[in-house]
Amino acid sequence: MDIPLPPWRQPSPTRARAARPPLTRDQIVRAALRIVAAEGLDAVSMRRVAAEFDTGASSLYAHVANKDELYQLMFDEICRDIPIPAPDPARWQEQIKELARSGYEVMVRHGDVAKAAMAQIPTGPHAMRVSDAMFGLLLGAGMDPTKAGWALDRIFLYIVADAYENSLYLQRFGDSPERVHEYFVEFTGQLRDYYESLPASHYPHLRAHGEALTSGDGRQRFEFGLDMLVDGLARLIPAAPASE
């Protein structure tokens, strides 16, 4: 039973079980995020992630319950990169916008992880840190806790939804990030032409304002919607003069 192996039959030439570092959740999550950044979320399959460690998909299931949990872990890992501002109640509107922008930027930078974030109550440590900070800003502005909780929910829904929508556009426009802008210009041009070619009898307003409907890029639109939300919030502060 203990016969030494002949030299031409080593226990798999050099690599197999030689000095394999054991898998960990963190390594798996980071590998998945690497794949998202390089190839998009659709490329993140269990087999693809496992291939990053020269192994099969089933090896991952010892560390991660299923793909959904992997998504949650990826989202939480990303939230680590969102900076938290020190609360300054006088500037609460601007601070909410700053935090929202940070979150949006992080999501957009990490491609379509936003998809994994939709419809998840944030329960990871880093996601909750961001939630707690935003909630604190709302409370500090003088809102009652129930409305602050709803506002928190709505603002995050907006951030995640926009980031998700954005990622779907990028995905549709092709894989080359440097060509995205010209594809975008071409696409909005076609869309404007289409609106302007509609019969005015059926779609009078779309027909008349094709130019306005296709103006502005993702950032401008995000900012515009953020203004809408925060301005609407100002009405909910009981005794404050809404804004300066």
Added chain:
Amino acid sequence: MDIPLPPWRQPSPTRARAARPPLTRDQIVRAALRIVAAEGLDAVSMRRVAAEFDTGASSLYAHVANKDELYQLMFDEICRDIPIPAPDPARWQEQIKELARSGYEVMVRHGDVAKAAMAQIPTGPHAMRVSDAMFGLLLGAGMDPTKAGWALDRIFLYIVADAYENSLYLQRFGDSPERVHEYFVEFTGQLRDYYESLPASHYPHLRAHGEALTSGDGRQRFEFGLDMLVDGLARLIPAAPASE
């Protein structure tokens, strides 16, 4: 060649090619919507839809380019059910909310078709009819076309995103629609307990307001966010006193 078939070998017992009505896009789309209503969007596979006509998946590809186009057609078909209010500029805020509520209701009623609507510029005839109406309300309120276009975009993003999130919750809570409410109550209860069990050193605000954070159902939250958006909109009307 014209020998009559022996009685034990009829041209497929009774049903096969007897009097098959030809497939049409409309029938396919309606069958897909039937499946969504009964079994959820995840059950809508090409094979499943084809099975509704006792045929194979490949038969559908003569009428529908691919699954994405089928999704778009389903979404547009649903938009047919959204009633369009006759514009009354004096009540523009309430009318925007009515139209938004109608859209939300229709999406929620049709389960997770909202998923198919995210990141789609609406180009179907019925979807554009709804867009044109909402755009008209915004213009009628006195907004300049560019801002009205952005507002249109943001409002629909909000509606679709919330409906989508809602459908994901329903899906997660199990298949029985009558049990959804009690699952919801149980889930929010657990979530509240979880928040209240957090270390106050790390998450002071979440810890302190678990009750407030888990209050309100989907409708209340949708309405709250809608108020935020429309109130924020009121600031953009040049010479109007914001509201009555």
Added chain:
DNA sequence: TCTACGGCCGAACACTGTTCGCGTCAAGTA
């Protein structure tokens, strides 16, 4: 020293969207 256990992993299952190519039926043309 033996035994248990937890991580590793190939194979398999039941799916998915989509394509290929063969049939067959209906309408148009000579």
Added chain:
DNA sequence: TACTTGACGCGAACAGTGTTCGGCCGTAGA
């Protein structure tokens, strides 16, 4: 009336997917 053409119907197959099963092995505990 005979023939051709073309569109639709559809079984089979391809390349994927998430997940589970069962066996393997190396290490840690009794």
